[in-house]
Amino acid sequence: MIVSSSVAPARRNASATLAMLLADSRLPAGAHVSSNGLEAGLRRGLAASEVADYMRARMTTVVRVEAGAAVIARHLAAAHPDAVMDHLDVLEAEWAARTPSPALREIALALGAGLARIGQVIWPQTAEVLRPRPMPRPIVLGIIAACAGIGPDDLVRLVAYDDAQTVAAAVLKLEPTDPIHVTSWVLDACATLEGSVSELSKLTSPEALPASGAPLIEDWAEVQSVLPRRLFRA
């Protein structure tokens, strides 16, 4: 039982507040170690002037997989409280099949573990699901969303915003430029995904998870994982 647990006192926060909290880089989840592959991309020839395009490209590819996984995890946690682990196992297998890079799966697990630490303390009803084993970040997010009360639309936007802002923060370290410009790139990238929010937020079945990975992003993730003298882990 994770949604209607009576063990923990119910704390009511608006979906928007929760999404802001979870998307905030100041959240102590250890997420500052990732550049979402940007560091490897820049070393492999991505021009600093193309970073806005990179953010948008992610929106039409890997972000759809991540956001879809989060939405489906949210649905499963709410709809199958008694067999949630089995359902999440199926979802994780579908997510892994659409995330062929071992490096991408590994960083998703590491970031998921950081988020799960927070989840178990702030929303104790998630502990039963989050404690047994590490899960990738989008699935952890979905479980938290189910327990804390983040709507599916906000959840999709949260994944998208976090993805773009991770690249933005990294580019300001790797190829510093006008930070206000970079901020506008984040909004442009999020706008790219806005048309898909409705479709993604209605997903419920693990098999329906979008298969929209990007081979170059997968490749950069692998390059990043063995990059000498790297600043970012991913």
Added chain:
Amino acid sequence: MPEFPAAERSLRLGVAGPVGTGKSSLIALVCRALADEIRIGVITNDIYTDEDARLLRSAGVLDPDRIRAIETGACPHTAIRDDVTANLQAVERLEGDYFPLDLVLVESGGDNLTATFSPALVDAQIFVLDVAGGGDVARKGGPGIARADLLVVNKTDLAEYVGVDVEQMVGDATEAREGGPVLALSRTDDASIAQLREWLLTLLATHRAGAHSPQDPGPMAPHFHADEDGGHVHSHDDVGAPHDHEHERV
């Protein structure tokens, strides 16, 4: 996180200080001096590489798997202070894999004079300076120098080559720390290693007795406020607490 009461888990000891002052060597010294008596694990934080972990593994002072590296590249300060997630995860995993451990040493990514550990990550911390960094560094102060649980002035065997008066440097440090412990250390000086060993075992006993509470050295160095009397030095570690000393007039 749900976890054992602090006294029932390992003592988590941070080692901070500028690049090249000998943090890794100090950890190797501690392992050599104590690995036969207590169960030790090590977490290193490197900025670009896992150099420190590799150095310690190759020193052969500990089972290589008990030395784990975490990557903090972009934000070495953050990883030991405001978002300790990656370090805490590594410490807990190490403690779980080798339960029970007595001591986990966490080496900071060598950075500068301002980086100190959060009490959420470590129970106590050592700040390391070395004579070759200059005899005046201890006088310059900073949160680690002034308020770490122990200040080490390392590489005293080099003092004669770099023209530093160790006694003076230790004196300056003791003054900056208002009497807090300062240890002049050299890996060639057995008496100094014995003192380090003694300090650590005493701390471990206090920790096990549940009588040790972690102190935060504070986020910033004491700084100077100008006023009509010429100003005073002000520190931030005692906000709200009664002062047991007069602010130094300068």
